[in-house]
Amino acid sequence: MINEQIRDKEIRLIGENGEQLGIMSAREAMKLAEEAELDLVKIAPTAKPPVCKIIDYGKYRYELARKEKEARKKQKVVEIKEIRLSPNIDSNDLNTKMNAAKKFLSKGDKVKITLRFRGREMAHMNASKHILDDFAASLGEIAVVEKAPKVEGRSISMVLAEKKS
Incomplete structure (x- = not known):
C-alpha cells in the first residue's frame, strides 16, 4: 500500500535515510512524505502499529525486481x-x-x-x-x-x- 491507500490511525514511521521517526498518525506521515517529494509505503502491514517508510516507490519496485531477477539467475533448475x-x-x-x-x-x-x-x-x-x-x-x-x-x-x-x- 502506498500514500492515500494507507488508512491506519497510527503508524510507525521510518525516514528516507532509515532513521526512526516514531509513532504518528498516517496524515502527519503523509505530509512529511509530500514535503520530501517521496512516497509513503507500508513495509510491514502485520506489525502493531504498521510500519511505513518514506521512499521513492518507483525506485523501490525497481530494486525489488532486480533482486528477484538476480536470485533467479543463481538458481539451478534440476531436469x-x-x-x-x-x-x-x-x-x-x-x-x-x-x-x-x-x-x-x-x-x-x-x-x-x-x-x-x-x-x-x-x-x-x-x-x-x-x-x-x-x-x-x-x-x-x-x-x-x-x-x-x-x-x-x-x-x-x-x-x-x-x-x-
Missing part, C-alpha cells in the same frame, strides 16, 4: 532426463545408454530409467528387473538410486541422482 530401455537390450546398447546417463548426471540432472514392456514381454517383467539393478550398480560410483524400481503400468522405472561428494 529429469529419461532413458528408455527394452527387456531384450544388448550389452553394447546398454553401454551406450549408460554413457548417456553418465553425461546427464555429470551435468547435474536426474535420470529416469524406464524399462518398457510390449506384448508378451509383460509376462516376464520380474525376470527383466535385473537390467535396472545392473544399470544402477554400474553407475554406483557416480550416482545414487533416488527412487527404487517400481512397476508403473507397462513399464518399470527408477530415478538416479548424482552422488554428493
Whole structure:
C-alpha cells in the first residue's frame, strides 16, 4: 500500500535515510512524505502499529525486481532426463545408454530409467528387473538410486541422482 491507500490511525514511521521517526498518525506521515517529494509505503502491514517508510516507490519496485531477477539467475533448475530401455537390450546398447546417463548426471540432472514392456514381454517383467539393478550398480560410483524400481503400468522405472561428494 502506498500514500492515500494507507488508512491506519497510527503508524510507525521510518525516514528516507532509515532513521526512526516514531509513532504518528498516517496524515502527519503523509505530509512529511509530500514535503520530501517521496512516497509513503507500508513495509510491514502485520506489525502493531504498521510500519511505513518514506521512499521513492518507483525506485523501490525497481530494486525489488532486480533482486528477484538476480536470485533467479543463481538458481539451478534440476531436469529429469529419461532413458528408455527394452527387456531384450544388448550389452553394447546398454553401454551406450549408460554413457548417456553418465553425461546427464555429470551435468547435474536426474535420470529416469524406464524399462518398457510390449506384448508378451509383460509376462516376464520380474525376470527383466535385473537390467535396472545392473544399470544402477554400474553407475554406483557416480550416482545414487533416488527412487527404487517400481512397476508403473507397462513399464518399470527408477530415478538416479548424482552422488554428493
